[in-house]
Every structure is written in C-alpha cells, then in structure tokens.
Amino acid sequence: MTALDPLRVMSFNVRQMDGDDGMHAWELRRNLLVETIELHMPALLGTQEIFAEQASFIQNRIPQFSCFGRGRFGDDRDKHNKIFFDRRRFSLAGCGEFWFSRAPATPGSSDWAIPRPRMVTWGRLEQRNGPDVLILNTHLPYGRDAGEARRQSALVVLQAIESLPRDLPLFLTGDFNSPMDGEIYSMFTAQLQDAWKTAYQTRGPEGTLHGFGLFQQTKRIDWILHRNAGKTVESETITHTCGDLYPSDHYPVSATFLLAGRPEPASSQAS
Numbered sequence: 001m002t003a004l005d006p007l008r009v010m011s012f013n014v015r016q017m018d019g020d021d022g023m024h025a026w027e028l029r030r031n032l033l034v035e036t037i038e039l040h041m042p043a044l045l046g047t048q049e050i051f052a053e054q055a056s057f058i059q060n061r062i063p064q065f066s067c068f069g070r071g072r073f074g075d076d077r078d079k080h081n082k083i084f085f086d087r088r089r090f091s092l093a094g095c096g097e098f099w100f101s102r103a104p105a106t107p108g109s110s111d112w113a114i115p116r117p118r119m120v121t122w123g124r125l126e127q128r129n130g131p132d133v134l135i136l137n138t139h140l141p142y143g144r145d146a147g148e149a150r151r152q153s154a155l156v157v158l159q160a161i162e163s164l165p166r167d168l169p170l171f172l173t174g175d176f177n178s179p180m181d182g183e184i185y186s187m188f189t190a191q192l193q194d195a196w197k198t199a200y201q202t203r204g205p206e207g208t209l210h211g212f213g214l215f216q217q218t219k220r221i222d223w224i225l226h227r228n229a230g231k232t233v234e235s236e237t238i239t240h241t242c243g244d245l246y247p248s249d250h251y252p253v254s255a256t257f258l259l260a261g262r263p264e265p266a267s268s269q270a271s
Helices: 026-040 052-061 147-162 183-189
Strands: 007-013 044-048 065-068 083-086 090-099 119-127 133-139 170-175 201-203 222-227 231-237 253-258
Touching: 007 026, 007 133, 007 170, 007 222, 026 052, 044 133, 044 170, 052 065, 052 083, 065 090, 083 090, 083 119, 119 147, 133 147, 147 170, 147 183, 183 222, 222 253
Parallel strands: 007 044, 133 170, 201 231
Antiparallel strands: 007 253, 044 083, 065 083, 090 119, 119 133, 170 222, 231 253
16 A cells, blocks of 8 residues: 555544443444445544443454554543554554643543543554644533533643644644534634544535434534645435444444555655
8 A cells, every 4th residue: 555545534522331222232233333444444543432342342253453542541441542554555653642631641530520530542644655633532521511621621622733743744623522613623623623524525415413313413413624634525314224224223323535645755866
C-alpha cells in the first residue's frame, strides 16, 4: 500500500454488553457487528462503549486488526475507547489516553459533574509508505444536564489537538452526544473539518442514533473530524442490518480519504 491508496476511517459506538438488550444482546448481534466492519474494512476504527471482551472478539474475527487503549479507569475494567488499525498498513509508534478533568493525565479522573470517567484514546501510527497519522477517539458526556461537561470536555480535546504536529494527517472519531449543528460541533469545527461536509459523495441518513430501530434520529452525533487529511472521497452512515437485528444502537460512520504523499527531501546543492 502507498500513501496514495484510499484510507478508510470508521467510528462505531458498538454498545456495551447490557444484559437487558433482549434480542439485541451482545451474544446475538456480535457476528453481525463484525460482518458490518468487514464489509467496509476500515484501516482505522475508533470504537466507543467497548469492553475488553468485545474487543477480543473483534480481533479474533478480524486478525489483521491490532488495537490499543485502556479503559475509563485506566485498566481493563469497564468501557474503553479502543482504536483498531490494520497492521498490514500501519504500525503503532505511540499511544496514550487523557481524561475529561482538571488533571487530564490522571487515569480515572473526572470533573464538571461527570458521574463516571470519560476520556480520549490517541495514537500515532506509522504508515508503510506514507506519512505518520494521528488519531484520537472519544465519547463525550451524555445527558440533558451535561452541557457544561461537554463544553469543558471539548476544550480538553481541542487543547490536546492544538499541541499535535500540524503537518501530519489527524482524525478525531467519536460519539459526541451533541447534534451536528450545535455548540459542541461549532467548537470542534472551528479547528477541524467534518468528513460528511468535505466528502465529494455521501451515502445513508444523517442521523446515527436509532435505539435498535426504535426511532430515527435526524442529526448526526457520531462524527469523523479531520485536519490535513487530503481529499475526502466519500462519507457514509452505514445502515447494515439482518432483518430486525442491528449490530448496535448506533449506525457506524465511515469516511474515505486520499492523503497527500510523503514529501520528498530537499536535494542538496553544491556550494
């Protein structure tokens, strides 16, 4: 693969393993979830609400995937924001996490009345024949009364992004628990671009949350944002199902990019 090969990025809230999901329990939908990923086969996949057991299942079924990211308490308990990557194209150069708090480097820390820790997983990936790529993946606080928590969390993310190299392609995937025309969206798109807006072609509905088919949200809360990522060929809200069975209570979203090639080193001239 080369830097000019299309790069597909996906964001997928896979839904935690809740015991009261009935016909959409994890054990019943997990094969369909993997099938949904395989049908679109991203090179980079940011997941939300994923437990270590779920991540292991995906890796066992898609062996070309590697993944990284600790859970919200800094270990393998509870939910993660794991990032998967196709190791045929990428290798991991560095990774880490930070939390939505006044001490973001402290694992499991939380402020602004966020009831359980929320966080960002990030990585720098070396591409076989192209520029390194930066990816961050997150899940912003949920709830009608969480407006200030989302604002403060967005500021934590944006401050971190501001410190990262601007010459590398950067992607931010996540469930932002905010509509695409709201305040949080405006904060992020002041620094980053929205793949749905920059794509030459879009497919599928704009709404991404559907509650296992019980309703159809009309506004996107799952986004792929980017900086210095070349051309956005297409963006899609993926609605793959099997009869009445859904892979998750969110539709995954994907975007395909054509990155610029690695710049050639300047040739030296004899004095």
